[in-house]
Amino acid sequence: MPVMSLGDELPNFYLENNMESGNLHDFISGSWAVLFSYPRSFTPICTTELSRAAQLAPEFAKRGVKMLALSCDNGDVNKDWIQDVKMNAGIEGEFPIRLVADQDRQIAKALGLIDQDQPNDVSMPITCRAIFVIGPDKRLRMSMVYPSSCGHNFEEILRSIDSLFMVESWVVGTPANWRPGDDVMVVPSIPKKEEATRFPKGVTRFSMPSGKDYMRLTPDDF
Structure with missing residues (x-):
């Protein structure tokens, strides 16, 4: 399975969900970006992760960092689940993170994001919890990979981004x-x-x- 190394350019994947589509490089468009994967919608840890990420979305936006969340669910499932996430996060209005539906697991497989220890059936394993911080040059600047049992600390991700910005100059x-x-x-x-x-x-x-x-x-x- 291919694994991204720091400095590698991310492939220009086609991103699709129930509301919008386009490719990754156009989405980045000269900005910093965070791509994080989560196992499944309508699960407790994922709900807390997306909730905290949404609460901190203004902090990412303040730094000029765009946010993408990837799972193997379909777009309709994501749309329904996000209402639960918004309630749990205590936010209203448009959800601030773009969700990417990767039902065929092509993106997850290419980026090495499949959690082989946690299949949701015999043939279709789910994604692990991974964070990719992507620079304006579309290259991987930082990554974190956690098992599906452990939710990310998004404050630490912000801290790491601040460090990346500091050492850029x-x-x-x-x-x-x-x-x-x-x-x-x-x-x-x-x-x-x-x-x-x-x-x-x-x-x-x-x-x-x-x-x-x-x-x-x-x-x-x-």
């Missing part, structure tokens, strides 16, 4: 548990002589028992 990295506003790491490839010009707000160094000079922090608002 600066030669830095974000440490464990980083949040916007926290200091970021100066990557080892930056020589000490360039610190003053690259990081005008200063660099904090840490003395390590090894004696190696590699732990450096700088404010993220430069």
Whole structure:
């Protein structure tokens, strides 16, 4: 089964549901995007996932990130289920996430999103819970794959997107548990002589028992 690697361009799949259609590359159209898969409609964990994603949709939109949700259900099933999701999420009006019906599992199979441990019948396994963050260049920038028993943390996905945005423009990295506003790491490839010009707000160094000079922090608002 093909598996997407970071940096790979996503295939230009045709996306279809009961309300709209088009292809993936046109949907992205120079923006960042999140494609996440879920096993099935009218199931409890999936309902909580789509509910939380919908509640946080304004935060994704604020960052210019479009949202796609993929399952192996058909469009009519999705349309009915979304009313439950909206009630559970406490939102009204148009659902803020585009749902993609992948009944023949062609997209799920091509992206390696099939959960072989959780078939819904002998021949038709369901999708796992996966997140693909896609850049404006249509390339995979980040992925997370969970078993169907464990729902995603969409706050962590937002945090990861903020990190991706941060390192797009600066030669830095974000440490464990980083949040916007926290200091970021100066990557080892930056020589000490360039610190003053690259990081005008200063660099904090840490003395390590090894004696190696590699732990450096700088404010993220430069």
